[in-house]
Amino acid sequence: MLKKKPAACFVDNKYCPGCGHGIINRLVAEVLEEMGIYEESIGAIAVGCASLMPETFAVDCIQAQHGRAAAVAAGIKRCRPDKTVFTYQGDGDALAIGFSETMYSAIRNENITVIFVNNSNFGMTGGQMAPTTLENQKTTTTPRGRNIAETGDPLNVINMMKDLNTAYIARGSLTNNANIMKTKKYIRNAFEAQQNSEGFSFIEILSPCTTNWKMDPIKAMEHIEKNVTPVYELGVFVERGEKNA
Amino acid sequence: MEKLIIHKESCKSCRYCIENCPKGALYIKGDINEKGYPYVSVDHEKCTTCGICYNVCPDYVFEIQEREV
Ligand SMILES: Cc1ncc(C[n+]2csc(CCOP(=O)(O)OP(=O)(O)O)c2C)c(N)n1
């Protein structure tokens, strides 16, 4: 099977060794390229390590303010419904400061695709607790482990979204070849849903933050298999398949 | 015939490819690339060009090309 990185991905991405962002960037580029739409797509890119993406990604991108990527994407899509519009966001961005923008884009069933990277902490700023941080997980702001009596349960946003009127919602991971291929399929389904005007599509991807987890990359993937996936179940949660937006 | 190409300068030594290669064809010798990472090499005798290493690599190190026989 011939393989070559997509033209939209440049080498020397700025991520740490073993970071999942590099794989996810490539999957998005592969899908857009295979659909023949990468030159006419627009990304609204979050702050955090997501903001390193446009440096090595040859798709038109707008840098959104912290948390606002879904609102920015909705604005672009409403002005240019002919474009394929997506966000690329971390969990701190999409679910902490940007929770309202993310949820209201889903509630309004905006015809955009949200690529949501769940690495269970604020990566770029040094590994602080995010809404997705697991119970007892040590971060720089929860040095004794996250105490859910004080901070609430880890936020499973798909549980909050799946009963809304949306087009496509799925959660994938990157822990092995099979999971990476499934995640790619979910991303493809999401972009196809947008092209068919089915409405809001949301792909959550469980991803390692090797640096802030202070884990060897292989151990980080094992941690996702063993400890993260049981909390954030993988699979397709909403699949509409008809015009809706 | 197909051949696996390694762009060694992009490798960051995470070892995902080594862990996932079903043929045990990949290894790190210890030679270091310009960025300072010990990079991955392949034993072409063992490689079946299945493409799994391409899929799991976060740094676009692998390419599978047609090779003249
Ligand atoms: C208004 C504002 N407040 C705070 C920051 C600092 N800041 C930069 S990135 C970030 C969090 C990023 O975390 P996440 O979205 O999980 O992305 P990751 O880096 O883990 O991929 C914060 C709080 C900012 N850039 N703007």
Ligand code: SF4
């Ligand atoms: S800090 Fe974490 S999320 Fe950011 S590039 Fe490094 S490993 Fe990836």
Ligand code: SF4
């Ligand atoms: S192509 Fe397949 S067999 Fe060859 S090195 Fe990569 S994973 Fe191993």
Ligand code: SF4
């Ligand atoms: S997966 Fe890529 S970056 Fe990681 S060790 Fe293998 S070739 Fe190097």
